[in-house]
Amino acid sequence: MSLKVAIYARVSTTRDAQKDSIDNQIAYAMDLITRNGWTVAGTYIDNGISGLKVKNRAQMQRLLADAKKKKFDAVIAKSVSRLGRNLVENLQTADIIVSSGARLILPEDNYDSVTSQSKFNFNIRALLAEEDSATFSRRIKLGRQGSAKRGKYQASLPAYGYRRDENGNLVPDEVTAPTVQSIFHWYLHDGWGMQKISNFLTEHGYPTPRTVSNAGNQGTVWQQSSIKCILTNVTYTGTLCQHREEVRSHMSKERVKVPEDKQIIFENAHPALISKEDFKAVQDLMKSKGNSHxxxxxxxxxxxxxxxxxxxxxxxxxxxxxxxxxxxxxxxxxxxxxxxxxxxxxxxxxxxxxxxxxxxxxxxxxxxxxxxxxxxxxxxxxxxxxxxxxxxxxxxxxxxxxxxxxxxxxxxxxxxxxxxxxxxxxxxxxxxxxxxxxxxxxxxxxxxxxxxxxxxxxxxxxxxxxxxxxxxxxxxxxxxxxxxxxxxxxxxxxxxxxxxxxxxxxxxxxxxxxxxxx
Structure with a gap:
């Protein structure tokens, strides 16, 4: 009887080399299916999704659900790393597929749940897939820290009031920098509250931070939270304070605060919009106003x-x-x-x-x-x-x-x-x-x-x-x-x-x- 085979393919980001493209993975599986005279029962493709968590991959979840419903006799994925990059979840995924009566075939890793005498090879490959992910995460982390120590701005978008020049450095934006300076002046010297400032900016049509950054949910209304974010951002003094948070684990992606003595501070990294004296005065004023009841x-x-x-x-x-x-x-x-x-x-x-x-x-x-x-x-x-x-x-x-x-x-x-x-x-x-x-x-x-x-x-x-x-x-x-x-x-x-x-x-x-x- 011809084997009914499900194909699973996944790429996370541009990190995946051409050899692991979706096209390549499908062709790899189709070649094996054709040579053995099997039939394809379905394809399950997670495109542009990290392999760390099964819960974030809709097609993997559908594959496991269909395995339990006996919709196919076997599953082909090019390698263990395509199944995922989490050791525990890879072991669980394989167990669900095999315990549902389906055969798991990973041709690049020379693994077949029916013909392989033990799961040792699978376990080693799963461990290496997770370690590869951890190594990649560490490299990115060290690279960002190195750039931060050299005074390179690490955020994906420049702070409101700045733009990036051709070298990636922060320079004042001719349109929005005066708005930042006005916000600090109104709050510190004119006694305006955050709500009054946001109302004024909205009524007079000042472009909002989300509009300037071309975010998906742009709007013309300034929020009080945006004013507070600007008033508390030390970047406007020309200082870069980076590495204030870090990911505790590349698996959980949980972010934790970094102690102040471990943060990366770079003075005079770019032109200041606000003096350090005015910035400190604003922080003190906000703290005194915060003692409301x-x-x-x-x-x-x-x-x-x-x-x-x-x-x-x-x-x-x-x-x-x-x-x-x-x-x-x-x-x-x-x-x-x-x-x-x-x-x-x-x-x-x-x-x-x-x-x-x-x-x-x-x-x-x-x-x-x-x-x-x-x-x-x-x-x-x-x-x-x-x-x-x-x-x-x-x-x-x-x-x-x-x-x-x-x-x-x-x-x-x-x-x-x-x-x-x-x-x-x-x-x-x-x-x-x-x-x-x-x-x-x-x-x-x-x-x-x-x-x-x-x-x-x-x-x-x-x-x-x-x-x-x-x-x-x-x-x-x-x-x-x-x-x-x-x-x-x-x-x-x-x-x-x-x-x-x-x-x-x-x-x-x-x-x-x-x-x-x-």
Missing amino acids: SNGQESLFAHLMLCPDCGHGMTYRKDRLKKQNGAYVCCGYVKRGKAFCSSHVIGYGTLLTAVKDDLKELIGSNVRLDRLFDAVKGNVGLKQSALIKELNKLNKQQEQLEKNVQGLITLFSNQALTLEQFNAQNQRNQAEQHTLAKRKAELESVIETQKDTEEQFRAFQKKIALFAQLDIDDEQVLKQLLHQVIEKIEVHQDGSIKIHYSIAHPQDQDMSELLQGA
Whole structure:
């Protein structure tokens, strides 16, 4: 019986030599398959993805899932290093494939799980693949440190206000350097806060850092965080402070802070935009302003308040509506003014009374809770039906894509397609398969979540029943109740509120409307 073979190929970056290109790996496997009279059951290609973590490789995960489903009899990868560069994960990958009844063939490493007498050769190759990755990582790290010691700027993008010259050195950018100098002047000498600075820059059309760097999610709005990043960047004094963080392990990629005495400092590395004296004065001023305080009233509704018009949260202001012990105001209005959003102001006293009254009514009304659950269950059922219908459609599309791959392989085997034509069409199929797999995972997650709706609701009922025995006029009890049973509280422009109870995920249900109609 002809062996049904799956081909796995992977390249990480341009680091991979031409001999390990996707085209070369597929051709290598196809030659072996053709010579033995086997058939191709599918191709699995991870293009431009590191071999350190299986979880980051969609096609490897699909290969392992299909192995468990017995979709093929064997797997061919050119070498152990193409399977991956993590010793433990390579051993696990091989074990999953072989324990599923499939044969693992790595021709370049002269390994075949059926004919090889032991796994010693595989283990050695897997160890060498990981060590090669570690050595490469160390070389890059030492190279960057050496460049940093010579005063070379290591970041991928120059700091806002600078550009790189033909030698890669930082020089002031004629357009954005004056903006940096103005930001420091406004903050230090004119007493402007970060929000006022960001508002001014936005209103007058100054290009944002993300626009200048040509980032994917560009915008015209300056964020307060961007102002803080500029005000705290020592690069503007002409000093390069590099190697402030390093990767603890090339396997985990976890970054850790480097002690100050181990950081690489290079003075006068490039022209300064800000004097060292002004920079230090700004840091001292920021530190003194940072010693602000809040109070318990703010924390009672913290992270629950939301403006439904602009989507921003709401902030507590002690100086607003003092007779009500302060008020909550839209953060979008506070930060960007009335041209962006209205205040949506609501007094703390009014809000507290409205929320407590609604909770007391909910706690004391079993009829209301039962009617709410009927509404939730019915709505979920309708949504779930639509999701299952879409999922079935995606499954059919995925089956058709797999047939397309088989057709391509047949044409390639019969020399009706060149390797370049095969690879181009196969890459399009792989991209579509990746998109379908991602959407399927999303749908399956939502469907599974919705199956738990009844259990979620019963848990919600238990919480309500528990608090029915307690005094919600006690602020600590109320605070606990708020954050356990409320998803969010929306405050409309006219001051009315809508409470969204956390029975299910917010994208599934508008709990407030259901409650009001119950």
